Amino acid sequence: MTRAVQELSQIPFAHLIGGPMKAAVEAQALAAQSTVEFIQKVGFKQPATGVAGDMLFTNQSGNAEAGEIRSVTFEYEKTDENNDAATFSLTVPLLAIVPIPYLRIDEMTIDFKAKLTDSVVRNTNTSFELNTSVGGSYSAFWSPVKLDFRVNAAFKTSSASQATSTREYSMDIHVRAVQDTMPAGLSRVIDILEAAIVEEKEAA
Structure with a gap:
């Protein structure tokens, strides 16, 4: 298993994915609660036995009671x-x-993106040096010729390694909320309220 794969296996995807999903579920529950509060506070008068600030009021039978319709x-x-x-x-x-x-x-x-980059740079320097020298001497015709031949050679090499690592992570979350259709029960309540619209002629 490569190093990149090992690092990816250590990323807590359960939290990265589960966290936004949990937040979306909580947001949906909060939206439903906001709808209930809107209906109760805007559409109904607060009962005399209710406690101010309550989202719904409970009567003696234990059932939720919204109160009198506000018109x-x-x-x-x-x-x-x-x-x-x-x-x-x-x-x-x-x-x-x-x-x-x-x-x-x-x-x-x-959208989760991960970019893992590992690079190794190797630098090798090589140098070769060769020095030669030749010397000779001659004294007489019957004397042998003397020659000196010297060779100096030097070979040098050096290497260096440099490793670099790059880690880039990004996560984009896109959430779209829409105005949903009303539930059947709420739609029926609205129909009843529309039928309750009353027109009266004022007395002269």
Whole structure:
């Protein structure tokens, strides 16, 4: 097994991948909790027996109780059935006219990149030196010729190694949240609230 493979096997991928996934699950739960808080605080009045700041209130039977529906009333003028100008009031539940946040984690992409580079540089220097010298002497014709021949040779070599290592890690996390469709139960509640819209003619 190479050194690079050994280093990759030591990277805690379980934490690198599991951490963002756990965060996405917690974000989804937080989004659902935010939806419940929005519906309770915007759409319903706080019960007299409730505790301020509670997300949901519990009645004596142990069931969650949201309270009385919060509505808004508009006054406007138009002609009545007798073609006379009259003042009318329209009472509309708030949840029927405001968008309810219902976010859902639609996609999460984790990109992890690792770059491991090992390099070894070897430098070798070689030098060769050769020195020669020749000397001779002659005294008479009957004397032998004397020659001196000297050779000096030197061979030198040196080597050096240099190792470099580069480690580069990067992780990109892409999360996309979308406005999801309302659950069937909540959609039915909105339909009931729309049916509860009341238009009344003000008394003259």
